[in-house]
Amino acid sequence: MSGIQKPVIKRRIAAAAAAAGLAAIASLGLAAPAQAGGWAQCGSGYVCMWEDAGFQGDEWVHWKPSGVGAKYNIDGWDGDNEISSIYNHSGYALRIYANDDYTGESICIGRGGDRPALKDQNFNDDAESAKTVSSC
Template sequence: MLRSAVAVLAVVGAMLTGVAPASAAQVGCDGKLCMWEDEWYQGSLYVQASVEAGCRDINGWNGDNEISSLHNQTGRVVRLFADDNCQGRSLYVCGRWYHPDLDEQDFDNEAESYRFE
């Protein structure tokens, strides 16, 4: 019983401090930038990218304007853009940072492209 209570407290504490749940880290995003369709790393994984120079559009019918959560497990800052070709309104995401719900940053379903800074 005590172990269960401690486990629940650890999960709640991790959620409050912005630490990603273990299940999200298990999808092959170690050292990469990953972006999901839904909040809390659910739904389709649309982006799974290593650090690359230059602007990258989020491809396809499914993907751009669909991103609701992300892990930036690279050591680099990434800048998300609301339009293709790294144009428009943007959001900076620090290296090794998690955003389980981009609605909190007023950027839910906005990202169409990104660039590592």
């Protein structure tokens, strides 16, 4: 009987080790982007940008700027030209640009402001970079 139990125990130990490994990888940020639960999930001091209007879908940007003039290029695999809503929970005004490296058409969002539907500003899926500014 003890010969039958050893393989079962070994399989259970292997399954537990695999689950622990997956949890460790997810904690390193190697998992898919977090699903947005709305703007309330954007912590104080952060700028958050979502794939869909209404602060829904994948949250592609979760950035804590360090002061006026802080810059953020939205990478191609991390929401570039996919942003549809923004919440600026930072203490700075924020200018969003249509091109990389802070060029092209732009919109400005004041401190604590939001844009739940960038399509209303004709800027849906256009954001490629962002920079904090002193005011709009």
